[in-house]
Amino acid sequence: MAVTIAKERWTSKVNEMVIGVEPNVVKVGGDSTLPFLHFEGEMPNKPVVALEVWDMEPPDWPAVLTAPFAGVLGDPAAWAKKCVEYGAGLICLRLAATHPDNKDATPEEAAQSALKVAGAVDVPLIVIGSGVEEKDAAVMEKVGEALNGRKCLIGCATVNNYKTITASCMVNGHNIIASSPLDINLAKQLNILITEMNLAADRIAIDPLVGALGYGIEYAYSIMERSRLGALTGDKMLAMPVICFVGQEAWKSKEAKTEDNEEWGAQERRAILWEVVTATSFAQAGGSIFVLRHPESLKQFNTHIAEMMKPNNY
Amino acid sequence: MALTGLEIFKQLPKTNCKDCGHPTCLAFAMALASGKASLDNCPHVSDAAREALDSASAPPIALVKIGAGERQVELGNETVLFRHDKRFEHPAAIAVSVCDSQSNDEIAAKVGQINKLVFDRVGQIHNVNMVAVGNCSGDAARFAEAVKVAADNTGFPLILMSEDPAAVEKALEAVAAKKPLVCGANAANCEAMAGLAKKFEVPLVVKGSDLNELASLVEKVTAAGCKQLILDSGARAAGGVLTDQTQIRRQALKKFRPFGYPTITFVENEDPVQAVVDAGVYIAKYAGIVVVSSADPADVLPLITLRLNVYTDPQKPIAVESKIYEILNPGVDAPVYVTTNFSLTYFCVAGDVESSRVPGYVLPVDTDGISVLTGWAAGKFTPEKITEMLNNSGIADKVSHRKVIIPGGVAVLSGKLQELSGWEVLVGPRESAGIPSFVKQRWSA
Numbered sequence: 001m002a003v004t005i006a007k008e009r010w011t012s013k014v015n016e017m018v019i020g021v022e023p024n025v026v027k028v029g030g031d032s033t034l035p036f037l038h039f040e041g042e043m044p045n046k047p048v049v050a051l052e053v054w055d056m057e058p059p060d061w062p063a064v065l066t067a068p069f070a071g072v073l074g075d076p077a078a079w080a081k082k083c084v085e086y087g088a089g090l091i092c093l094r095l096a097a098t099h100p101d102n103k104d105a106t107p108e109e110a111a112q113s114a115l116k117v118a119g120a121v122d123v124p125l126i127v128i129g130s131g132v133e134e135k136d137a138a139v140m141e142k143v144g145e146a147l148n149g150r151k152c153l154i155g156c157a158t159v160n161n162y163k164t165i166t167a168s169c170m171v172n173g174h175n176i177i178a179s180s181p182l183d184i185n186l187a188k189q190l191n192i193l194i195t196e197m198n199l200a201a202d203r204i205a206i207d208p209l210v211g212a213l214g215y216g217i218e219y220a221y222s223i224m225e226r227s228r229l230g231a232l233t234g235d236k237m238l239a240m241p242v243i244c245f246v247g248q249e250a251w252k253s254k255e256a257k258t259e260d261n262e263e264w265g266a267q268e269r270r271a272i273l274w275e276v277v278t279a280t281s282f283a284q285a286g287g288s289i290f291v292l293r294h295p296e297s298l299k300q301f302n303t304h305i306a307e308m309m310k311p312n313n314y
Numbered sequence: 315m316a317l318t319g320l321e322i323f324k325q326l327p328k329t330n331c332k333d334c335g336h337p338t339c340l341a342f343a344m345a346l347a348s349g350k351a352s353l354d355n356c357p358h359v360s361d362a363a364r365e366a367l368d369s370a371s372a373p374p375i376a377l378v379k380i381g382a383g384e385r386q387v388e389l390g391n392e393t394v395l396f397r398h399d400k401r402f403e404h405p406a407a408i409a410v411s412v413c414d415s416q417s418n419d420e421i422a423a424k425v426g427q428i429n430k431l432v433f434d435r436v437g438q439i440h441n442v443n444m445v446a447v448g449n450c451s452g453d454a455a456r457f458a459e460a461v462k463v464a465a466d467n468t469g470f471p472l473i474l475m476s477e478d479p480a481a482v483e484k485a486l487e488a489v490a491a492k493k494p495l496v497c498g499a500n501a502a503n504c505e506a507m508a509g510l511a512k513k514f515e516v517p518l519v520v521k522g523s524d525l526n527e528l529a530s531l532v533e534k535v536t537a538a539g540c541k542q543l544i545l546d547s548g549a550r551a552a553g554g555v556l557t558d559q560t561q562i563r564r565q566a567l568k569k570f571r572p573f574g575y576p577t578i579t580f581v582e583n584e585d586p587v588q589a590v591v592d593a594g595v596y597i598a599k600y601a602g603i604v605v606v607s608s609a610d611p612a613d614v615l616p617l618i619t620l621r622l623n624v625y626t627d628p629q630k631p632i633a634v635e636s637k638i639y640e641i642l643n644p645g646v647d648a649p650v651y652v653t654t655n656f657s658l659t660y661f662c663v664a665g666d667v668e669s670s671r672v673p674g675y676v677l678p679v680d681t682d683g684i685s686v687l688t689g690w691a692a693g694k695f696t697p698e699k700i701t702e703m704l705n706n707s708g709i710a711d712k713v714s715h716r717k718v719i720i721p722g723g724v725a726v727l728s729g730k731l732q733e734l735s736g737w738e739v740l741v742g743p744r745e746s747a748g749i750p751s752f753v754k755q756r757w758s759a
Contacts, residue, residue: 001530001572006564036556060669101751131747214435214619215665216658218626221598222398229396252665255615263433265612273587277594277616281624284556284598304552304591312553314525314561 005314007040008033010232014288015202015239016045017175019090019153020124026089028205028288029241034228035284039313041232046309047283049290049298050090050126051083052247055105055113056097061293062257064268068295076113077120084121086295087302092126093117098139099130107142114143118150125152126243126291128177137164144168153177153243153289156207159190166197177243179207182219184226184238191237201236205243205289212249213278220244221285228286244282247293250275276300283308317367319347325363326356333357375566376575378542378602380407380444380517381471382493387443389544389576389602395563398628404576405625406597408617409444409473409605414460415451421460425467427609433618440618442470446497446605447485449476458484465489473497473519473605479506490514495544495603497521497578504531508538517542519578524548525561532572543575544602550582552592559600576602590616597621632657633683638707639664644673646714647759651742651749652700653721654681654689662746670750672757675712679703686721697730704735715759722748 016030026048033041057073058066068086072078080091093114097105105113114127127143129136140154141164147154148171155177157165162178169176178194180186187206195201206227210220230238250256255264256271264270275297279290283305292298323343334355336342345351346367353359353367377390387407394400410428412421425445432441447464449457457476464472465488472494474485482496498519499507511518518540522528528547535543547558565573579596581604583589589606590613596604597620608614626632633655641664653663655678667674679699681689689695704710704718718737720727722744732739743752 001526001533003525003529003561003565003570003573005525006561006568034560036553037560038553039557101754211658213616214623215661216623217620218397218623218628219658221624222396222628225396226398252669254668255619263611264615265610269587269610270612270615273590273612273616276587276591277620280591281594281598281620284595300587300591303585303588307551307588308553308556308595310551310553312557314557 005039008232010041012232012234012239013041014228014231014241017153017202017205017241019126019151019175021149021151024122024124025151026124031228031286032232034232035286036308036312038311043309045288046305047288047290048089049279049292049301050092051086051088051295051298052092052094052291052293053079053083053117054094054096055110056102058096061251062267062271064271065251065294077116080117080121083295084123087298088123090124090126090289091117091121092128092291095127095129095139095143097130098135099132100135102130107139110139111142111146115146118147125150126177126289127152127154128156131156133158133161137161140165141168144172144174147174148172151175153205155179157190157194159186159193162190162194163197166194166199169203170197170199175203175205177205177207178240179209181209182216182223184223184230187223187227188235188237191240195237201240204240206238206240207243207245210244210246210249210278210282212246212253213274213281214255215249215253217278217281221281224282224285224287241288242282242286243289243291244279244287245291246275246279246282247291247297250278251293272296272300276304280304317347319344322346322367325359325367327358327360329358331358372574374569374574376541376543378517378544378576380493380495382491383469385443385469385471386493387471392563392576392600393567395567397624401627401629402625404602405621406601407443407603408593408614408621409446409603410442410609410614411446411448411475411605411607412460412464413448413450414453414457416460418459418463421463422467424609425464428470429468431609431611431614431618433611433615435619435622440622442614442618444473444495444603445470446473446475449478449481452478454478454481454484457481458488461485461494462488465492471495473603477503479503479510482507483510486510486514486516490516493517495519498544498546499531499535501527501531504534505538508535508540511540511542512538517544519544519546521546522548525558529570529572532575536572545573545575545577546580547577550580552583552595555579555592556595556599559596563600578603578605580605581607586613589613593617594620598624631683633680634660634678636678636680636703638709638712639676639678640673641667641676642671642673644675644712646712648672648713649674649719649753649757649759650709650713650717651676651719652703653678654684654686654695655679656681656683656685656689659685663749666746666749670753672753674753675709677703677707677709687723690724690727695724697727697734700727700731701735704737713759717759719752
């Protein structure tokens with residue numbers, strides 16, 4: 001009995017974003033189908049992973065997470081090189097030292113850290129601040145300038161600080177991360193505000209502020225599914241690729257931080273699965289850029305994605 | 315998809331005989347469409363019309379029951395492709411497999427491990443659902459014996475994984491009363507398997523080598539009288555499973571009847587970590603049953619958690635119980651944080667209190683599971699309710715101070731709260747991520 005394959009006729013697609021400069025560019029987005037349904041449309045670029053590098057030694061990472069970076073955690077340039085050795089396609093530099101509670105590093109100091117990392121590796125860079133909105137604006141102004149022309153992805157821009165960060169992206173040729181708290185309408189609104197400043201829509205990535213497995217993953221999961229459906233049906237203000245800061249959430253969870261025990265099994269296996277399954281679930285919902293922390297998670301994620309990228313036409 | 319009154323009307327005798335109690339056939343059709351009447355009330359409807367109307371009003375995916383008693387698993391009745399469209403109804407069942415080439419002791423030991431895969435998450439118990447027994451030995455008598463060992467050691471429903479009708483029959487003779495899932499029928503054995511499923515009244519997996527063969531086999535098996543079916547498209551690599559699962563769900567929702575049943579998927583990835591990842595994809599993407607081989611809690615906990623999240627009803631905010639939560643063994647001088655009982659809000663606050671490394675008490679006020687600002691706007695997060703929580707929860711006996719920290723977003727409540735409760739009110743950060751720095755700078759009992 002012949003089954004007539006049900007194919008959706010999507011009218012539009014996700015914007016394609018280019019991060020970095022030739023010959024080391026990474027492209028994301030461009031999808032004209034729901035994730036991995038190759039029988040229905042194109043998925044020209046696979047989901048990519050950036051490993052996280054900090055400009056200071058992270059104070060609260062569990063030992064299973066610091067072990068692979070032993071000896072380089074105090075040196076962002078060496079740390080970034082190590083990530084590239086582990087196979088990272090991009091580096092995500094988190095300027096945690098700029099947080100007033102940490103070292104309260106100045107924007108100038110942050111720009112120096114960013115330059116050091118940029119000089120140490122060839123892969124494209126994502127650079128984010130400490131999450132303090134006002135400070136991030138000041139920091140990204142200087143960082144954007146220091147990295148002029150490298151076509152980085154910088155953020156995170158919120159409705160409160162997007163003007164300065166957008167301006168820095170426009171002047172210096174970067175892409176921007178637009179963050180909004182778990183609400184598709186707020187995400188759309190911020191994209192409109194940023195494009196109204198004349199930054200091209202294909203230079204924006206949506207950050208829906210994801211939660212980890214067990215900690216609200218379903219909210220961001222559904223927002224991603226809805227924005228992908230929006231993108232495929234022609235909503236230009238939802239057609240941006242989605243960036244998922246999975247590492248920071250997964251490694252905050254009790255399941256990743258609790259040591260080996262009989263009820264929950266071995267910590268390392270459990271923690272890595274927590275990070276990987278959070279990421280691969282978001283890949284099913286439509287995430288394009290994944291910021292992870294553990295090199296084993298990177299490896300497992302990429303293995304899975306390679307399998308999912310194989311053609312599966314009927 | 316439900317039929318409209320007019321579509322139903324076309325199938326009725328159109329005699330306006332009033333035997334159904336309605337003045338006209340059209341009125342009866344309208345009552346049927348809105349679910350206020352049953353077709354049984356019309357004594358004159360033709361068999362052909364009855365069949366057409368019955369099948370049109372049946373749910374797009376049949377409800378299938380596996381097992382007996384309180385551990386019975388229900389699957390199916392799904393109505394959407396995306397959880398945000400409504401919700402996913404019956405959580406994917408997770409089955410862990412054992413193999414009949416293992417010794418009886420090994421089987422009993424693994425089943426014991428499977429029984430222990432029970433996890434408590436904010437007061438709710440979540441566990442795996444089934445034990446699958448594989449006929450790896452190829453021997454019918456050995457299979458029946460292994461099934462018996464598994465059945466004797468667990469209360470979970472069983473999946474009998476053998477394509478040999480003789481082996482399945484022997485096993486069913488021992489355990490049919492427990493209503494196991496027979497897995498199953500394929501192109502070579504479907505008549506014999508359908509016969510067994512009918513004879514023992516047990517649900518049956520139908521496996522095709524592809525979607526086309528699957529549809530043909532389902533028609534054959536249903537014609538033989540089996541209605542409790544589970545579908546297997548034959549795909550085993552993750553990408554193929556994803557597309558077949560998507561097709562089956564889409565076709566079922568379009569009322570392609572042969573695919574109107576729940577599905578089963580098998581994780582056969584040899585890399586143990588990739589196997590868990592594949593299982594996660596199947597849980598998110600429509601699988602009715604996911605069969606895995608690992609009983610390691612480190613592998614199963616992420617899957618059970620993912621299932622819990624994906625199958626959460628998006629239209630119903632999930633709430634945590636409104637009570638005192640102690641983070642990091644707080645003492646009498648530990649800070650007291652008030653928030654709402656929307657689970658995501660609570661998890662954020664509890665997580666950030668934990669990462670502050672300053673032990674504390676978290677008191678989620680019952681706001682029917684809505685967030686701080688929504689709760690405030692809706693009059694559910696009020697000075698009165700917070701006072702009630704401070705007075706009735708017993709927190710006053712646990713701490714020696716009388717200071718309470720409220721979310722920065724509702725700073726406006728502080729005056730009234732202080733007046734009503736007599737507690738000194740500290741206005742905390744707007745976002746819970748600010749708790750660690752807040753408590754370091756501002757807290758002293």
